[in-house]
Amino acid sequence: MSTAIEINGLTKVYGELTAVDHVSYNIQEGEIFGLLGPNGCGKTTTILMLLGLIIPTEGTAIVNGADIVKDPIGARRSVGLLTDNVGLYENLTAKQNLAFFAELSDLKATEASARVDKLLALVGLSEKQNVKVSTMSRGMRQRLGVAQSLVRDPKIMVLDEPTLGIDPEGTKELRGIIKMLSREQGKTIIFTSHLLNEVNRLCDRVAIMKTGKVIAIGTIPELRKQINAAEGDEFEEVFLRYQGVV
Numbered sequence: 001m002s003t004a005i006e007i008n009g010l011t012k013v014y015g016e017l018t019a020v021d022h023v024s025y026n027i028q029e030g031e032i033f034g035l036l037g038p039n040g041c042g043k044t045t046t047i048l049m050l051l052g053l054i055i056p057t058e059g060t061a062i063v064n065g066a067d068i069v070k071d072p073i074g075a076r077r078s079v080g081l082l083t084d085n086v087g088l089y090e091n092l093t094a095k096q097n098l099a100f101f102a103e104l105s106d107l108k109a110t111e112a113s114a115r116v117d118k119l120l121a122l123v124g125l126s127e128k129q130n131v132k133v134s135t136m137s138r139g140m141r142q143r144l145g146v147a148q149s150l151v152r153d154p155k156i157m158v159l160d161e162p163t164l165g166i167d168p169e170g171t172k173e174l175r176g177i178i179k180m181l182s183r184e185q186g187k188t189i190i191f192t193s194h195l196l197n198e199v200n201r202l203c204d205r206v207a208i209m210k211t212g213k214v215i216a217i218g219t220i221p222e223l224r225k226q227i228n229a230a231e232g233d234e235f236e237e238v239f240l241r242y243q244g245v246v
Helices: 043-050 072-077 094-104 109-122 138-149 168-183 196-202 220-226 235-242
Strands: 003-014 017-028 032-036 058-063 079-082 156-160 188-192 205-210 213-218
Touching: 003 043, 003 188, 017 043, 017 058, 017 188, 017 213, 032 043, 032 168, 032 196, 043 058, 043 156, 043 188, 072 079, 079 138, 094 109, 094 138, 109 138, 138 168, 168 188, 168 196, 196 235, 205 220, 205 235, 213 220, 220 235
Parallel strands: 032 188, 032 205, 079 156, 156 188
Antiparallel strands: 003 017, 003 058, 205 213
């Protein structure tokens, strides 16, 4: 596989606080890559740097061929972002929301219309396209958020706590969409979550962060082996052992 993101010595310092401390690793094309750690460990700062929204103190990263220091706008154009609080317009329908974001992305009218219909079908919302966001469940909103993040057809997606607060059925639906985007469309996905069961089910590899550093990286079986986890240990317990909690 080719490299989608190459991170080299990425560091961000705020006064006396080192939020991200000389982080280096690669993320491959089409990979679902988990970024885990407690609040304040540096996950969000890392993501903001990869999005070209904040400048590193040291180091850099290449995102789909664009250097985040030399070409932050180019890096940003390659990435679609879904947060746990999707920025949708409550009084617009699902289709109107996507059409609006397609217009902001400078898509031609005919192209935009076809793309909106395709995205609604992709996330299973074709039959709900005329429903206002204000009446949607959280799971439907998150699926619409996925569609919104795909309007520009980015090669890389950042999904930040996408299943938080969604019921089991909605979580299963969203999980299926994420897998399809990776396996069938070749999207590279960075996935952050405090729901470690979802990480275990979805991610090809995981990086675990603590106090700004990456303290472990690998597949789930590799992470279990590195810390000599027992066969029956839940991934939550493995994670907590890396954090020094148990």
